Amino acid sequence: MSMSTRTGLSSAPRGLRAVWTAAHTPVAGVPRWATNLAYTVPFLVLPSGLWRIVTVLFGDGRNQDAGQLPSWLPVEAYVVLLSVASELLAFTAVGLIAAWGEVFPRWIPGLGGRRVPTSAAVIPAAFGTLALTAVWTTIGLATEIAGTTIQGDPLPAGYPGLGHGWSLVFFYATYAPLVLWGPALGVLTVAYWKRRRRNGP
Template identity: 65%
Template structure:
C-alpha cells in the first residue's frame, strides 16, 4: 500500500529531492558523469587518513604555522570537510543544481547560471590543483624537498612504520587525479552549455 504524497515520510521527500537535484542533466556524456562523481572519491582517502591520525597519539606532533587559537585537531577536521565539499562541487557540472540557481534564492532563484560563473572557478581550480599536486608529488619524490624547498625528513611519512608510509601514499596518490578530472568535466560542461540556447 502506498501512502499519499502529502503523508509520505519526510525521508522519502528528501531522498526524492536529492535524486532530482543530483541527477545528470540531458546531454551529459556518460564519461563526464563518471569523472564528476569520481572527484569526491579522489579526495576522500586523504581526508580519512588525516582524520585517522586524530586517533593516534600526536602529542609530539608539530602544528607548523598554525595560529595558537587553532588546535591541530580542529584544523584537521576543517581541512578534511572543506576539501570534500570543494570536491563535491564538481558534481554541479553534470547535475541540475549546476545549471539553475535554487528557487529559494531571493533574486537569482530559478534563473540559469551563466556559463562563466561555473567555468571560470572550475577551470582555475583544475589548473591550481593539477599544478599543486603534480608539482608537490614530483618535487617531493625527485628532489627530496618539500614544495617550500625544505628537505623532506628522512623518516617521513614512515616515522610510525612501513605500513604507515604505504597507507599515506595509497591515500594521497588519488589527489593527483583531482585537477585533471575537474579539468575534463569543466571542458565538457563548457562545451555542452555553449551549445544550449
C-alpha cells in the same frame, strides 16, 4: 506511535532521497562518462580526508605539529574542517553535470531559479583545475621524487612519506588519488563548457 509521528519519520528518508537525487541527477545531454567521472571526483578526495582525521584523532601525536595555526584553533579541529571543506569542494564537480550547475537552486536569495552564466561556472572551475594540478599533480609529484619541500629544503622528520611499513602504504594509497583531482576537474570543465555553448547561454 501516532500516525503523524510515523508519517514524519517516513517522509524524512524520502526528503533526503529527493535532495540526493536532485543534487546528483545529470541534465540531458551529459554523456555517461562525464557523469561517472563527476561522481568519482569526491571519492578521489575522500581517502586523504579520512586518513588525516584518523591520524590526528587516533595517532600518537608525533605528526600533529600546529605549524602556523593560531593558538585558539586546535589541530584536531583544523584537520576535520580541512577534510570536510576539501570534500565539499570536490563535490562541486558534480555541479558540472547536474541541474544546479546550470540553474541556481531556488533557496539561494536573489538568484534562485535563474540560469547560471556559463562563465560563472567555467572560470572558477578552470582556476580550480590549474591550482589543483599545480599543487597535487605537478608540485606534489616533484616533491615526492626530489625528496624536498617546494622551497628545496629537506622534508621534515614528521613527514608521512618518510614513514615505514603499513603507515607509509596507507599514506600513499590515500593521497595518490589526489594527483587525478585537477585533471579530472579540467576534463569535466571542458565538457561543461562545450555542452552549454551547444545548448545556448
